[in-house]
Amino acid sequence: MNESHFRVTWEDLSYKVELSAINLLFQKHILQKTNVKKSKTILNGLNGEFKSGELIALMGPSGAGKSTLLECLSGKRRNGRSGLIGFMGSKKVDVAFIPQQDHFFQMLTVREALSFASKLKSLSNEDEMEIIVQEKNKNEDDAASILTSDHGNIVDSLLNQLSLKNCAETRISNLSGGQMKRLSIAQELASQPDILILDEPTSGLDSASCYQTVELLHTLTQQSSSIAIVVTIHQPSAKVFNLFHKIYVLSTIGKCIYDGPPMNVIDWLTQFNLICPQFYNPADYIIEVASGDYGEEAIYSMAEAIDESHKNGRRKTNEGEILLLESSIKAPKFNTIESIVYLIHRSSICIFRDFLTFCFRFCIYIVIGFFMGLLFYGLGKRGGCPPDLSNGMNPQDLERFQSLVRVEKEDTINYIGCIFFSAVFLQYAGICFNVVTFPLTINAITKEVRNGWYQGSNYFLALSIADLPLTMISSLLFALVVYIMSELPLEFDRFWHYFLILFFLSFISQSHGFFIGALFDRNVTAAVFLAPCTGVPFILFSGFLIKLEAVPTYLKIFNYLSYTQYIIEALIFTLYGGLRCGEGTGYLVEVTTSKIGVYLSSMFRIAMEATSDDYETDFEMVNVTKSIVNSITPEFLKNVKIKNGNVESAMITSFNLSEASYADFMIILTVYALITRFIAYKLLSLKIYADK
Structure with missing residues (x-):
């Protein structure tokens, strides 16, 4: 030969479909079907x-x-x-399979699709990049097989050979049915199977x-x-x-x-x-x-x-x-680095060329951020700190200071709502966007991977990298609008950490969306309905609706698994931690508290000395004096937590946060981001390589 x-x-080729026990019960008892067989023979001893x-x-x-x-x-x-x-x-x-309903990356032009097909398939067949080139300028019978890595010539040859030259610069989404069929064939012929x-x-x-x-x-x-x-x-x-x-x-x-x-x-x-x-x-x-x-x-x-x-x-x-x-x-030999570069390029074109989705994604982040800025306008300047005590405090100022503390407390608590809603919005935006877009590409990915264009892991890594700039920019725009309109402290380090946490949330939520999208790739309606529902437990156990201490012991595991909890607490520490109440404020609080204590003690000592007959000993009189002074001293001075000579925000105290816990949060979020993205990839991999 x-x-x-x-x-x-093929000799004595047979194929049977076995119904699982659950499917069998469902067919018989739920659908009430009769004559349901456990197995069905589709191919029967073919030669x-x-x-x-x-x-x-x-x-x-x-x-x-x-x-x-x-x-x-x-x-x-x-x-x-x-x-x-x-x-x-x-x-x-080499074997290439083209399904009945072929799928493409619709934003590419015909020439781009063939160019990427040629480049990707050449990497997996570097030893034998052979193609038949039909030169239309010559006799129709003159066809030459040449060894070439010139992808431009390969693409031009395929365009001529399959009569696609007239639509070479047309986007795939605008092709007719016949043109799409020819494009399917042309893509696979790029490596001459x-x-x-x-x-x-x-x-x-x-x-x-x-x-x-x-x-x-x-x-x-x-x-x-x-x-x-x-x-x-x-x-x-x-x-x-x-x-x-x-x-x-x-x-x-x-x-x-x-x-x-x-x-x-x-x-x-x-x-x-x-x-x-x-x-x-x-x-x-x-x-x-x-x-x-x-x-x-x-x-x-x-x-x-x-x-x-x-x-x-x-x-x-x-x-x-x-x-x-x-x-x-033939087992394809993949060049991982080059294929990832080509796939990043292709994914970037598809992402940025989808103008409607691209603009919608940015606009929704800006618009929601703007409305949040209006609703919580100026509340960010409240840091949960005691009033300014740099000029001291006289007893006659107590009422005014207590009024300031009440406003500080109310505004700070209200702004925690802004932090919570930011987390909820970015979580749902990340989940819902990917749960709609990702299933649309899975069939195209499956065909290309099974036909040996590249490995599934290369595509997923390339998609993640290509989408990073968009995720970063959208998170940055949202962070800028909310941060500035809320009048949060204009400190670069604080804003940088604020943006970084929001980016982590967007990244993890997108992995969440990838997972649901891959799981329900054949039923986008179910995916769109279930995706928001799967986000509810993370919000429910975020520690905002109910503190961790109040959660029943048998449910606390869900709090530890909720990435929303780590996001919210990391945001609270970022916005209210550090020197939010100013440097050296602890000393001012201590001096003011001491002065008020001395003043009140002196006043009550004079009053009680005038009625000393009512007390049997001086010791008893001193205890009564201390008790009365403590009850009158303002709460914002008694409950202040001082660390290293600086006052900590009431929010840090309330959530029992520290620099060590913040570092733990960032480590956990990094690990969470990697694990969720890996799980999403593994599910995609199962879909691609699943044996029917």
């Missing part, structure tokens, strides 16, 4: 083959198992599969586009004898039907009833007393036969004849050792 030629065979240089059509009525057979041959379905899928050839092959498998490439196309697509596939097999193309097709016209080199027809019983050239279909049917009417499309007629319209006896007879024919063919054929197809597929 020529080095570039190969043959793929067949195809070879390089052929265009093969898998045909059959709906539900016959065409797509299942296609996915078994491509290696997408393994569980429930039995039998042999063999390979005969002297070199390993040996086996190209397409599921229903003509679905949704008009008759003209359908013919053009199949004719293109036929032409590809003629230009390169080393490529085999396998497609599923439902009911082709007679004109399309005759473009295939070989037809493989499946029946409703999961057996093959015809395997051969399209021009021999009528003669084959005649052997079983099935006469195709004159001027009737043979493709339509054999589908009717496969559907059982002419009885199941004819189906069983043809299936038996096909099986016998394959057995006889195997006895006569001796082409060397048969290997498993899966072991004969």
